[in-house]
Structure formats: C-alpha cells, structure tokens
Amino acid sequence: MTQRIAVLGATGSIGDSTLAILAAQPHTYEVYALSGYHRLDKLFALCQQFLPKRVSVPTSAVDDFAHRLKAAGIDSEVVGGEAGLVDIATDSQTDTVVAAIVGAAGLPSTLAAARVGKRILLANKEALVMAGKVMIDAVKTHKATLLPLDSEHNAIFQCLPLAIQQDNTQIHQSNHGVRKLWLTASGGPFLQQSFEQMQQASVAEAVKHPNWSMGQKISVDSATMMNKGLELIEACHLFDLPEDKINVVIHPQSIIHSMVEYSDGSFLAQLGSPDMKTRIDSGSQPLDLFALSGLEFIEPDLQKFACLRLARQAMQAGTQATIVLNAANEIAVAAFLDGKIRLTDIADINEQALNDIQLPPLNETADIEDILAIDKIARHLTDKLVAKLT
Ligand code: NAD
Numbered sequence: 001m002t003q004r005i006a007v008l009g010a011t012g013s014i015g016d017s018t019l020a021i022l023a024a025q026p027h028t029y030e031v032y033a034l035s036g037y038h039r040l041d042k043l044f045a046l047c048q049q050f051l052p053k054r055v056s057v058p059t060s061a062v063d064d065f066a067h068r069l070k071a072a073g074i075d076s077e078v079v080g081g082e083a084g085l086v087d088i089a090t091d092s093q094t095d096t097v098v099a100a101i102v103g104a105a106g107l108p109s110t111l112a113a114a115r116v117g118k119r120i121l122l123a124n125k126e127a128l129v130m131a132g133k134v135m136i137d138a139v140k141t142h143k144a145t146l147l148p149l150d151s152e153h154n155a156i157f158q159c160l161p162l163a164i165q166q167d168n169t170q171i172h173q174s175n176h177g178v179r180k181l182w183l184t185a186s187g188g189p190f191l192q193q194s195f196e197q198m199q200q201a202s203v204a205e206a207v208k209h210p211n212w213s214m215g216q217k218i219s220v221d222s223a224t225m226m227n228k229g230l231e232l233i234e235a236c237h238l239f240d241l242p243e244d245k246i247n248v249v250i251h252p253q254s255i256i257h258s259m260v261e262y263s264d265g266s267f268l269a270q271l272g273s274p275d276m277k278t279r280i281d282s283g284s285q286p287l288d289l290f291a292l293s294g295l296e297f298i299e300p301d302l303q304k305f306a307c308l309r310l311a312r313q314a315m316q317a318g319t320q321a322t323i324v325l326n327a328a329n330e331i332a333v334a335a336f337l338d339g340k341i342r343l344t345d346i347a348d349i350n351e352q353a354l355n356d357i358q359l360p361p362l363n364e365t366a367d368i369e370d371i372l373a374i375d376k377i378a379r380h381l382t383d384k385l386v387a388k389l390t
C-alpha cells in the first residue's frame with residue numbers, strides 16, 4: 001500500500017532530500033501535501049512534478065498561487081498561513097508528516113501532527129527545543145511516532161536495542177542500559193581558525209559547511225556550534241536523558257554520525273558517508289572504509305563555541321530558558337545573515353538574552369500558548385539587543 005506523505009518545508013534542503021527519495025519510489029510513497037514559504041517558484045515546480053492534493057503557502061500568497069496552479073491545469077487545493085500548515089499536518093488522508101520547516105515556525109504544525117497520532121519524521125529540532133515536554137507528552141498520549149531525521153539522533157536511534165526501535169512508546173524512556181550518548185559534531189568551518197578569524201567571518205564563509213549542504217540558518221548554527229547545542233537539547237527530550245548524560249565530541253570527518261555508550265562500557269556507533277539521504281535507502285554513496293585515513297575526536301572549545309555551553313546552561317535552567325535561547329538565536333542568526341552583526345556576536349546576544357530575560361519556570365500544565373508567549377517576549381527583547389549593536 002502506498003504511504004501518503006505531507007512534506008512541510010518542501011522547498012528547503014531537507015525538503016529536497018526527502019522529495020528526491022519519495023520521487024525515486026513512487027509506488028511506495030504518494031506526495032499528498034506540500035508547504036513552502038519563501039521560494040514559491042520552486043514550490044510551483046514541485047506541484048507540477050508531484051501533483052499534491054493540497055499545498056500550503058503564506059496567507060498573502062494563497063490567491064495568486066491558486067490562480068497560477070489553476071492556469072497550469074493543476075487542481076491542488078491551496079491553504080494558507082499557520083492554520084493551513086496545521087490543517088495539512090492533521091489531514092486524515094496522510095500517514096506521515098515530514099516536519100522540515102526551519103525554526104519556531106514549525107512548532108504548531110509539528111505538535112498538531114503529534115496530537116492526531118501521525119508518524120512524524122522530525123527535522124525541525126527547534127520544535128523539541130521549545131516544547132520538548134509538550135511534544136513528547138502528545139506523542140505518548142496520542143500514540144504518534146516521532147522519528148528523528150537529524151543524522152545524530154537517527155544514528156543514536158539506530159544504535160538502540162531493536163525492541164525499543166520497534167516500540168515507539170519506549171524510545172522516549174531512558175531505561176535501555178544507556179550510560180551516555182555521544183553526539184558527533186563536524187566543528188564547522190571555523191574549527192581550525194582562531195576566535196579573531198571567526199569574528200571577521202563573512203556570511204559566505206560562515207554558511208560554507210565542510211561536509212553538508214544545508215539551509216542558511218542551520219549552516220550558521222553549525223558555524224557557532226549552536227546547532228550541536230540545539231541537538232543536545234533535542235536529544236535530552238527524544239531519549240529522556242539529562243544533559244550531563246550527553247557528550248559532544250568533534251569528529252571533523254563526520255563518518256561516525258553518533259554513538260551510544262552502554263552501562264557495560266561498550267559503544268555502538270553508526271557510520272556512513274556524510275549524506276543526509278543515507279538514513280533512508282536512497283542510493284547515496286556507500287562508505288568506502290579503505291579510502292578513509294584517520295578518524296579524529298576532539299573536545300569542543302567552549303570559549304570559542306560558547307553557544308554549546310549556553311545550551312547546557314539553558315537545559316539545566318528549564319524549558320523557559322531553552323525557549324529564550326532558541327528565540328534569541330533565531331533573531332541573532334537572522335541579524336548576522338542581514339549583515340547587521342558579526343558571527344561571534346550571536347553567542348554574546350544569546351548569553352545576554354538568557355541572563356536578562358529571567359522568567360519563572362513553566363509549570364507542569366504549560367501548553368503551546370505559554371511557550372509561544374515566552375518566545376514572543378524573547379524575540380522582542382533580543383531585537384533590542386541587536387539594535388544596540390547596530
Ligand atoms: P531550509 O532553510 O533549507 O528550509 C526551510 C523550509 O522551511 C523551507 O521550505 C521554507 O520555505 C520553510 N519556512 C521557512 N520559514 C517559514 C515560516 N515562517 N513558515 C513556514 N515555513 C517556513 O532549512 P533546512 O536546512 O531544510 O532545515 C529545516 C529543518 O531541518 C531545520 O530545523 C534544521 O535544523 C533541520 N535539519 C536540517 C538538516 C539539513 O541537512 N539541512 C539536517 C538536520 C536537521
């Protein structure tokens with residue numbers, strides 16, 4: 001039977017990889033719905049290729065886009081805005097939702113998918129950073145399945161016992177003999193450069209990742225290692241472990257995608273060539289062990305990569321702090337991409353936001369409205385921090 005898939009964030013880098021895989025197996029997968037936000041020409045081309053039943057675009061673009069599709073003889077239904085994304089994410093006709101929107105914008109639709117029990121392939125790590133508890137509770141209550149597409153988390157998932165992999169209620173419980181998780185990091189484009197060189201980095205230098213080609217925001221996050229910080233928080237929620245049970249190791253070759261250290265001292269690692277499509281049988285390059293020279297493992301420098309330290313600090317402080325850190329980082333990265341601040345200002349802004357925006361811990365019953373309210377406060381105050389610098 002074909003699986004009907006909704007791809008949210010279809011015009012992005014994860015969207016590209018996902019749709020390449022789906023296109024290669026048309027008898028297994030039907031692309032039922034797509035969403036896009038910025039590059040609507042690209043979304044239009046995807047509609048021509050996949051003829052989805054439903055498409056979501058920004059509210060202001062609904063009429064134009066519907067008109068354009070109609071003129072081309074494509075009868076996809078066009079919906080708009082956050083409500084449109086939620087509508088697509090919860091459509092009873094789909095089995096699987098690929099959550100590949102970048103940033104906080106992906107949270108409402110991802111959570112909505114969990115609340116109707118979908119199988120979610122999660123790339124949107126920010127959803128877990130902001131709302132880990134709410135998300136995992138929703139997954140458990142509504143018997144959804146949450147599988148990480150992030151290569152590190154997917155690697156860890158693959159290194160867990162098979163019985164746990166097959167029982168989606170157990171993945172998010174830390175009772176499987178795990179002593180520690182080891183997230184590998186490439187170290188990004190500035191690993192071999194000084195802090196001063198990093199300070200002078202242009203946008204083009206910062207988004208040039210050594211091993212992967214990705215969207216702009218995650219590329220900047222990789223340069224500051226905020227990405228690994230967000231992944232650390234993501235892993236805490238996905239695998240129900242405190243932050244001190246998750247180590248980060250820089251492994252510049254990106255061949256080991258991550259590791260699980262078990263209580264008996266053994267390590268299980270997942271290896272592969274650095275290609276985002278490896279996780280699903282997709283015809284990506286096989287790993288040639290004989291062509292590898294050495295594999296290196298380096299401890300991260302937390303002064304140069306302060307964002308990683310801030311992520312641990314936020315995780316210890318609680319959800320309100322991880323929401324603030326995520327929001328501040330999104331604002332700061334956008335300001336860097338706009339040429340308003342330096343790359344190294346991102347960590348300073350994130351740290352100031354964490355210190356200045358002191359909010360009481362969220363209570364047990366906090367829901368998405370409470371989370372989005374904190375997100376809004378944090379964005380507003382971070383805008384002011386950016387303005388001070390510019
Ligand atoms: P991208 O910038 O290439 O694509 C982002 C997608 O989100 C696009 O389709 C865009 O139209 C959509 N989008 C952006 N803003 C939106 C908004 N306000 N409302 C609705 N849609 C919006 O990003 P990406 O690199 O594909 O990353 C997507 C997510 O996957 C991120 O959370 C990232 O951390 C995660 N991720 C990416 C990779 C990778 O290889 N690119 C790897 C692991 C995890």
Ligand code: MG
Nearest residue numbers: 150151152231
């Ligand atoms: Mg990753």
